[in-house]
Amino acid sequence: MKPASKSAPGRDVRRLALKGLVAVVLALVGLAAFGFVRHRESRRRAAVGSSDGALCEAGISAARRAQMSPVDTATDAPPALNNTPAPGPTPQGMIWVPGGEFWMGSSEPSFGDARPWHKTYVDGFWMDKTEVTNAEFAGFVKATGYVTVAERKPSAEDFPTAPPENLVAGSVVFTPPDHPVALNDHFQWWNYVKGANWRHPEGPLSSIKGKENHPVVHIAYEDALAYCKWAGKRLPTEAEYEFAERGGLDRKPYAWGDEFRPDGKFMANTFQGHFPDKNTGEDGYVTTAPVASFPPNGYGLYDLSGNVWEWTSDWYRPDYYKTLADKEELARNPQGPNDSFDPGEPGVAKKVHRGGSFLCTDQYCSRYMVGGRGKGEPDTGTNHLGFRCVKDVSARTGSKG
């Protein structure tokens, strides 16, 4: 399904972005790589005017329109998870997720768009045990010749107002300042870098050599769809993602339970130190970690929290949960709203991201907590955004496009 807006969201977004871009000269050994900063005044205004965590790395803003609706775990009925075994042989690299009824949402005060808690049902499905890795994505590219969005030169037809010199293939890369900065302006640490793509995560001089087992990044929505289709799979819905991430637990703040660091142990690749200028990497990683470097959750799935954000097939709206909760009947296999709305950037259609990343910190964006919702434009990848696929028991409607 497409958003209500008649225009193609990706083109509009990139057109807007290119309108406001600012050339940035990056001194890279022997190369004058430059990029542009995507400047959107609406986003900046939203950031400055917001007080509760404002913008997260990929432009995730804490929308606060949904009303607070805490769940009393003592009185509300616990979820009724299915206990059906896998209906057939488990595809290689995947895990059976039984599905069932669960509470979806979050009580985290800054996650306004993850309320109210609402009961949701999803059918069982198989899910990739880990995020799709560089090696797996390379296999797809080798077999199909696929070229990702970040590797394609933006065309003058798509961006008629952009200066020709700005029409360069690239992607958005986290480039931290060397000093503390105010957290209300993410242009201080995000730059559009020429030549950044899945093969060169930090820019043209970086590579994925030795990172074959890291999650692939700089993946746009259509790139993820293309991979999943090739693999005979699809992207998870937001509800499937959350069901899987909870690992059978009921309304816990983390995929593994109640504490961020049980017995002092790091359970996910997140950000330690002072955001964004000083990442101490206390958990062992300052960027991506090899998949499955941290313990699996209750279903045996890895890195659904932290490491890289992951695409889901749902459009983003901050009021979607309220819409579902207001209905009398249980939401069964919800597929997301029919259109997208982000109060921070009205008119820009976005898909839901889930899971948080190696850049998530409680100082700024703690969305490695279960239920935390991210969002992003379908044509925009970053070096902390990847994906994984799911597979239906039988052919059901595939991912929405």
Ligand SMILES: [Ca+2]
């Ligand atoms: Ca880390």
